[in-house]
Amino acid sequence: MDPGFLALLKCAACGASGMRAQPGYLACTSCEAQYERADGYVNMLDLSAGEPAAPSTEQRLMESELVARIYERFWRPAFVRVLAGRGASKGTGGFAGEMFIHKNTLAMEERQGPWLDLSCGPGMFTRAMAAAAPGALIIGLDISRAMIEAAVRRVKGYSNVGLLRADAHALPLADGCLGGVNQSGSLHAYDDPPLAWSEIHRTLRSGGLYVGSTFAPARSLAGRLAARIAGIRRFAPHELRAQLSRLGFADYEEIRFGDAFIFRVRKP
Ligand SMILES: C[S@@+](CC[C@H](N)C(=O)[O-])C[C@H]1O[C@@H](n2cnc3c(N)ncnc32)[C@H](O)[C@@H]1O
Secondary structure (H helix, E strand, O other), rough: OOHHHHHHHEEEOOEEEEEEEEEEEEEEEEOEOOOOOOEEEOOOOOOOOOOOOOHHHHHHOOOOHHHHHHHHHHHHHHHHHHHHOHHHHHHHOOOHHHHHHHHHHHHOOOOOOOOEOOOOOOOHHHHHHHHOOOOOEEEEEEEEEHHHHHHHHOOOOOEEEEEEEEEEEEEOOOOOOOEEEEEOOOOOHOOOOHHHHHHHHEEEEEEEEEEEEEEOOOOOOOHHHHHHHHOOOOOOOOHHHHHHHHHEEEEEEEEEEEOOEEEEEEEO
């Protein structure tokens, strides 16, 4: 395991930094908690109370192997179209355009990593980030076993990627260790977004950037119904801006695409 990656990890059980790599698992050097090193990723979830319960219909689907397999080509484009409206994808220039906007908004070519692709799903943005910053470590992290296993298959060939199964509400990463965080299309799925934001703030170094994309209040009835059925939330941009500012982020900027938007903030 890449020693640079190992050095960033923090124990999900006791919060201490310092992990020892053993064949098949990592051990916390403080409390000896063990984390499975599955084929191609580390499972950093604290599973002592069992597998985490999916808080919504959408998240139950994200745990499915079938959805993980078809997510990139079929599921995501359809989901974005229903929830963000037809114009959103055209506005970004499709998926390739969306990735371009995220990478450029993170200013990956001029800034230092490591970078986190938070809630990476099957790793589309992780791959784009790995290609944009070949000299930096890119961490792909997701709570869904099916998604992280799909990411393992799809990032093969990128030697600068490390994958973690973990919870955005309790990032197993050291304080101030990241140069930037990308979080595309997942905020709507979290149980407690402010808790995830404070984790992002904690793990970013001073000057680090956080770029996210999410859904704004829907203008169409179909968009409102889809959000209700999927059990996901939408964010009013001015409220999001106020919440992020209360948590200590600065320099909020946003670009709107249909009923979705991409935003960027900086940790001062
Ligand atoms: C709609 S997908 C987005 C995937 C990818 N970032 C994209 O832009 O297509 C939402 C992802 O968030 C993940 N997710 C939901 N709750 C999470 C949590 N608490 N911690 C980490 N990931 C989570 C899901 O498993 C899923 O892979």
